[in-house]
Amino acid sequence: MNAPDHNIRPDLAARPPRIRRLSEAAANRIAAGEVIERPAAAVKELVENALDAGARRIDIHIADGGKTLIRVGDDGDGMSAAELPLALERHATSKIDGSDLLAIRTFGFRGEALPSMAAVGRMKLTSRASGAAEAWSIEARGGDLASPRPAARSVGTEVELRDLFYVTPARLKFLRTDRAEAQAVTEAVKRLAMAAPDVGFTLNDASAGDVRAVFRAEPETGDLFDARLGRLRRVLGPGFAENALAIDAEREGLRLTGWAALPTYSRGSARQQFLFVNGRPVTDRLMTGALRAAYADLLPRDRHPAAALFFAADPERVDVNVHPAKTEVRFREPALARGLVVSALRHALAEAGHRASSTVSSAALRAFAPGALGAGPTAPSSAYQRDYRAVSVGATPALAEAGFRFQGPDGPAPEGFDAPTAHAPAETDAAAEAHPLGAARAQLHENYIIAQTRTGMVVVDQHAAHERLVYERLKTALAAQGSPGQALLLPEIVDLAPEDAERVLAIAPELARLGLVLEPFGGGAICVRETPAILGTCDAGRLVRDIADELAEGGAGDAARSRIEAVLSRIACHGSVRSGRRLSGDEMNALLREMEATPHSGQCNHGRPTYIELSLAEIEKLFGRR
Known part of the structure; x- marks a missing residue:
């Protein structure tokens, strides 16, 4: 054995090390x-x-x-x-x-x-x-x-x-x-x-x-569930309590309760994520990842969900003796705990349906406040006059003559994959207003649907809303038998960088189940033989390039499920009704009804709200009536 280098450790030259008991x-x-x-x-x-x-x-x-x-x-x-x-x-x-x-x-x-x-x-x-x-x-x-x-x-x-x-x-x-x-x-x-x-x-x-x-x-009263919500309201503010979904699930003796916020109440950081195990505040990377996975297809990568989750388990199933500070824990069955978090939160989010957070409406009210819009011209210039028109439902036969159907950017979707048509016979105004999203009254800027409810009004972003609807249909089809494709008369060759082509071809079997059939064509080229039927006539080259971009942004470390869901989101964007499309009254009402029946329709695939709801009292307050 070589002698120690005393130039590196001069203290060793002064005295040889001896074992001793510290005071x-x-x-x-x-x-x-x-x-x-x-x-x-x-x-x-x-x-x-x-x-x-x-x-x-x-x-x-x-x-x-x-x-x-x-x-x-x-x-x-x-x-x-x-x-x-x-x-x-x-x-x-x-x-x-x-x-x-x-x-x-x-x-x-x-x-x-x-x-x-x-x-x-x-x-x-x-x-x-x-x-x-x-x-x-x-x-x-x-x-x-x-x-x-x-x-x-x-x-x-x-x-x-x-x-x-x-x-x-x-x-x-x-x-x-x-x-x-x-x-x-x-x-x-x-x-x-x-x-x-x-x-x-x-x-x-x-x-x-x-x-x-x-x-x-102050000490909270009531049962434990209500007491916790009251304390969360006090600590995190009323905004969290108003926009939180109750969580209560149990699996194999492991119980999870608490509250998780709607996706549209997302935060810019993870500071409003709290985990408790048998009443002990802890940090656990596995559970934080599970929380993120539960919101995977509801939030963009730079947004974070807000939640307070409480685990209750037999102490023998959790090791709290990991670190002297006792801020970390280890579950004996980590896969069980993670699966419980993901399934419980996804079930609660699906049960929320089209609900969006109240903070969206609050932000809209602040935007309407005097001075919030800033200085600007008192009237639009002539070049933009046409963008300020409002289309009233049933006010002109041009809407019916347009014959617009929910479709891709270049043509109608094939039979069986169209959005639902209006109810037959058509509902009366009073019956339509009784629905949560009300009855369509107008279309502004050929992108925003104005609907009237019994208690106020709703403004819907038609592109964002339909994008979520198409995405949910794609997920359902993929989980069932898959989505049919339509063969191209002439296969399209798409040139990509070799690494992009490799990433796309790696998930070719999953894409085939969605109706997008791809084959390698040498080098970085990919041959597109079929496109998803749900998209109708679409730009195959643009679709494949968007998928390649999504896979590159996601990184190789992402789970296969997450990457496929991200690809589905890109495909849904291609198949959704575009901004600038004029819709008839029946089509607008059909969109509203499907939103009410579709989980997660309160936010688009990128986590943005699909609609804003204002109560009549809030509207009257804007005009000084209250």
Whole structure:
């Protein structure tokens, strides 16, 4: 064996390494680096201890982002004078007896949090046990404990931690600004508040001697399901609660409950995704991926769903002893858990039908507000006059004479794949207005359908709506027997880059089930022999190039199902009614009725809303009538 290079490790030249036992203080400080990495982690551990103690109200105070002060008080069971020194010893806990590390039913179980904080800060622990005549307190500075002393306090416990990491100043340098650390504390408290809706929480910031309320949540009443929704409304805002779908599913002893937002309520980041396992806020990449998969064909890649999901399982089926911070879990049957998330969310989203989020209408109202449209010409120029006309339903025979049918861009769809025609006999106005999307009244800019309901009006983007309808029909056909194709009189040769051609030909069998029959033609060329019948006459070359682009954007790492759904979306775009097509009244009403009967029709394939609904009260408010 070669001798060690002392130029690289000069410390080895000074003394040979010897095995030795670290001091208790050093061991505690090292452990603190894993358990308490920042003030938010200390707050999390203290609040979890309070919840384990049966607290019904928890009060938190911080200063300077938690760097100089963290104080957590509760009305839980409390501790006796004899238990206070023991609580500050490592691996001393009341949560488990050590005989079964699989049956963990509490937040804490390691017995490391309080000793770790006492090792790197100045701690004062005051507690009064239920039924005890007086309270007691104990202090610890950098791991050195004093003797317990009598104190004044009602039943419960208060932990005051000052000057966190003063013993390890190097750790302080890695903390972020006071504001960033305070935000992290707030997020940690909100997650725990969501996990325990029957407990009251208050969070105050006492920086610079000025106490400011940051977060407050009163205990929620009602059953657990309603209480959780009430707490989510308080934490995430009324917008989430108004646009969330209830989730309640069970499979093989694993139960999933919670709330998932409509696709049109999507966010620009994943910050509104929360996962809880047996009441414990956790992070799990597998479940995050499952959530994304459930919305796969409803959201574009740069949008993220909002959801709060709660798993309930036998503790032996979940390993929470993965990391000292206890923020990660492992399911014994990860495939079962992932499948439950995907199936439960997809079922709930399908049940939502054509529903779109209320935030879409709110955004429309803000756009209508005075001044929101900005300065501009008072009247359209003559070059654009024709684009401002409104086509009234039944106002002119030209609509009926146009004979427009739902079709691809270059011709009508073949028999059996047309959109539904109007009801026969035609419904009366009153009957049509009773439908959720109402009765068609006009077409604006040859793209937007104006419908009247009993309580207001609906504006529909005809291209976006029909694109979703065609997409859902394609998915149904693919899941059943496939979609028939129509043979081209003269096969079309499409030239692609060799790598693009390889990607397209790799899924040729799936494309054939959709009616798109492709064959290699040497090099990067592809021969198109059949196109999907549902598209009617279409530009085969453009369709194949769009599919190649979609596969290139998706990347090779995407699952086959996701890639096929993305291709279906591209095909649906080719087969949907285009903007600028004039529709008759019957055709517009037929589109509205099919939207009401089709799942996910509230958003197009790219996650954008397909319609906006305004109530009569909202319209009247715009005109100052209310």
